Amino acid sequence: MENGEGSMMPREVPGSYGLPYLSAIRDRLDFYYNQGEDKYFESRVEKYGSTVVRINVPPGPFMARDPRVVAVLDAKSFPVLFDVTKVEKKDLFTGTYMPSTSLTGGYRVCSYLDPSEPTHAKVKQMLFSLLASRKDAFIPAFRTHFSSLFAAVESQLALSGKSDFNALNDATSFEFIGDAYFGVLPSTSEFGTTGPAKAAKWLLWQLHPLVTLGFPKILEEPLLHTFHLPPFLVSRDYKALYKYFLAAATNALDNAESLGLNREEACHNVLFATVFNSYAGLKVLLPGILARVAGAGEKFHQKLATEIRATVADAGGKVTMAALEKMELTKSAVWEALRLDPPVKYQYGRAKTDLNIESHDEVFAVKKGEMLFGYQPCATKDPRVFGATAAEFVGDRFVGEEGSKLLQYVYWSNGRETESPGVSNKQCPGKNLVVLVGRLLLVELFLRYDTFTADIGKGLLGAKVEFTAATKATSGPEAA
Template structure:
């Protein structure tokens, strides 16, 4: 057993140094890469906002979604949403025990009940949005995808479209609100406007046609208070569903724009399959996009006892109370397991030696069967199915091009860092039969 390399102190100075280095000087990618080189280890101590053990390999990260004695704090480690933006009810994703498991049982039941209508609701929503895209002389794919996702998820889960502008305002900034004791009194501030938008979203969830059915299901799972259920659902739609799904769809657009040959491969497959189900080429493209650009970057757990963490760099002593942070992009781009990890190569998944390791983009293994007690995203399979529907509709029926090649931010961290930078301006979007 090894001691974790690195240091947490001196407390204030080291916190300031590491946080500024992460946010401004080195940026998120080089921050972790430099320390991995310095310590010769995928596990090391940092003082990023607070003392943290960083883990950069898949074996070590597995404990964070598989071990009951690494529990979730309120917030994602050091990213804490203001309580007024979650209705004063800590979202279940931050809970442990029944505070986490009860709502997750509800989500799993809800997803199972909504599964049969996913394709129809997505097709209806995409048709409406695509008509607007075709009519526009040019538009932002980034904004368009956010509008598509916000509208689709609300319709699918609760039977009501939520305002994309309100979802964008609240959840794109939910972890970056600062000086809220002051900004709450400034009507023009982002925080004050977000609080108003949250109230509108919560009211829309409460008033949705499907909410009485969901509240009845929740009561059967030990969640008798409809107000609490509405607040949990609002966070589920805005944070878990909207942010993750729109990041994935933007990244797919970006990779297709950079690799037109893969566009044609997917188009040919879609035409040949004609709705018969299997999409092996498209599935490899989606998996490679998730490998390179996982929508979730970090997964956290706080140790409830002294324990040993087994990793690819050895076994390390973790003390009771220590915060452990898994850095997913590094685990999925490790050249020891993924040859030429920077290259977009969906065919790597055809070779078990280079593509056989399951991805961990949904805060758990992509191949796992989700259970209420684990940390794996309950909507991971629905997200993958939605990505299939999006790519098929986009490429089979439309031709499009971006005004400039997309690029991903390897420096500045944000909630949208998994997606390409900027607006993704579209200069052409037409029906396929118009291309000739």
Template sequence: MSSTTTVLPLRNIPGSYGLPLLGSIKDRLDYFWFQGSDSFFRTRKLKYKSTVFRTNMPPSFPFFFDVNPKVVVLTDSKSFATLFDISTVEKKDVLVGDYMPSVNYTGKMRVLAYLDPSEPKHSLVKNFAIDVLKSSSKVWVSELFSNLDTMWSTIESDISNNGSSIFLVPLQKCLFRFLTKSLIGADPAARPEIGDGGFALLDKWLALQLLPTISIGVLQPLEEIFLHSFQYPFALVSGDYKKLYQFVEAEGKEVVEKGRKDYNLTTEEVIHNLLFILGFNAFGGFTIFLPKLISTIGGDKTGLQAKLREEVRKNKEPLGFDALRSLELVQSTVYEVLRLNPPVALQYARARKDFVLSSHDSAYEIRKGELLCGYQPLAMRDEMVFDRPDEFVPDRFTGEKGRKLLDYLFWSNGPQTATPGSSNKQCAAKDYVVATASLLVAWIFTRYDEFKCDDSSSAITSVVKAGEGK
């Protein structure tokens, strides 16, 4: 891409919000039913011949009111980057757009994800989160590998007994134990209801908050009527959340005390933020991303597994954070899956002031208070940045040229080359996510020569242990 500064033509933002009530209903039904989310954005991009356009975004409560958020959509990498400029945009209460789950789900307080960096509490909680991650690094790798061993032993047993293994539940159990012990220093086994079913408690807590914003593919129009037309009351999971809260309070005393003593947070602020980081950011994010990583590698028919296996087994260092420096293809594969399938597809921000937004070819006037909606799967398939943008290219981020592309990898609410801090909204665990996924891939190829996933990408159908292949 050229670095030459050019004056872009000022253009009115195309698109509209349609007629009152009817326009918002049409866009909502297109998004959830007739087109689906990806086609919703792609068709409008083509229709308006613009990567920036106006539309309505669901959810709306109740269905028959014209209250859909009216947004300016950004689908190219240049305009999308504006969402990270805190001097220009505000991030207060826009994690999932104009819709915000009840604060009852988070102890009647706004946790870190909903705070703007300009709010005093943001820096305290963000720095606390970064500190917790640094402290967890002492056990991160050992806990990950210990729980991977349990997970894949279960998968092997399922394949032996049933011919395949639907791996989501074993993965979630692995993630819950690993993250709870690493981040909170608490052993789920200390409480049977947490050790056996803690992952399911988090699943329900997450689902009730996000159901109004996602499509689950049930029979329409039942999904619109019962899932997208109202917020679910916290009372449905209050008992589950209380169990998780009491578990952290009793078993995670050291990290709770760190938040109280070093960051002047109350016990309630520490625990509710820890549960959100654990459940929403870490457990929820990995639950979306890692199955796609596993199924992409397991379903590949281009010889990728042989290349990954060779790179992993050439490494002479003990498998850990330091060893990742020599696993360039492994990390590039992780980056490429994140590029094509970011765990969070939509990024939101509200204009802090009037400003001029730039795409690659045009400029647009944005007014203070307008809600910006970035659709990440298109922004990271920008043909102005990425060759063959819709193809899975595992070695895309290797070499000097590939590393420069990390400036346009935005999955973490900021470019991969940036550093999370109290002055921005980038994921505090950005580097831990990449490292964890890379270690997962490397661990697999120290234990197995290959593995295969079925066409549905939800099940592993075979594994070949190291040394047992041809």
């Protein structure tokens, strides 16, 4: 049906929230245990014949403010969540629930601020300045720390025939971030090598409504998904983390004060951005890339190794930013992994006004104040955009002119890959750094090895990777 101007008339969003409380609990059980998250959303799309639907999302009662959302589950409707002229982002970083501010020093940190709030621009500018001031440290710091990681992989393979990448990555990424961002190794602080464990515990206290630990649901439901874990149980760990950042991030905090931020509030924001956004992101990102590349097989490994080694050789044997920019296949592989396995799968926004939201085929009316929800893998695996291979890893998908046109549909950073983060939007301030780190992982890997194999499983936040073999490079600078 069309209106007088030739465009489609908006219709009501299909779907049902069911009975209060009971239906939301039933849907939560489907989401976590009976169907799993992918099937949960796919089945609702199929049931209602629409990629824009009304559904309940976890955690539901009694933790969520309101589990009822309008879900946008295709590549065309999803970007409404990025438009801050249409949706409000206040206190919606984790969606229908918000962790206690006791976990962040009593402050609402930047991720929970709407761009209309004055502190948002100040904090984001502080983070941009921090990243810019340390740009020359990222490549050498990464190579130093991850060279040691792969040396440990080799030792473990020699001893037992297997190597747990996730465990090594958890420790290595924490050290790398402290070194790259501040030039201060966390292991040299008072908490020594316990930093990753403290960080992981603090992360769990915020994310537990959205995860499962593999325990029987009769235990997990009341423990993780019904009530908030008490913040005081993690306060000692958080204080130790805060003390490290207060000392290590002196330059960033000095800059924050010049921007008009309170030093204490700035430090809590630096801690959150570094541990939650960056460290938790690398815990998901790097195993996710390895898992996808491992599954792509030896022929694809050979193509990556050839490109990486030739480009590094042309750069005089050095890994430079200019050399990385020339590695088209390597960049494509990272983008493809981010498309399939975004570190943050869920986005949220509350309609600022009555809206019309377009899917590929229809237009839907949404009322002011309604919560919009996006499950990113549905949007970034949209067959209307990515064709018959939408759910598959195609390493060279973004190579060439035609491939580059698809980058606008890569949404992992809370924005299009073709757009840039700024103080007035909610796109990840470390967007470019994430892609850089992903490329560096592949460079380090294929300078060192011709190919590798790994067992792939499911971890707490993403893929779990266990190396089973790694064939040393037979050519290039790392060849024996």
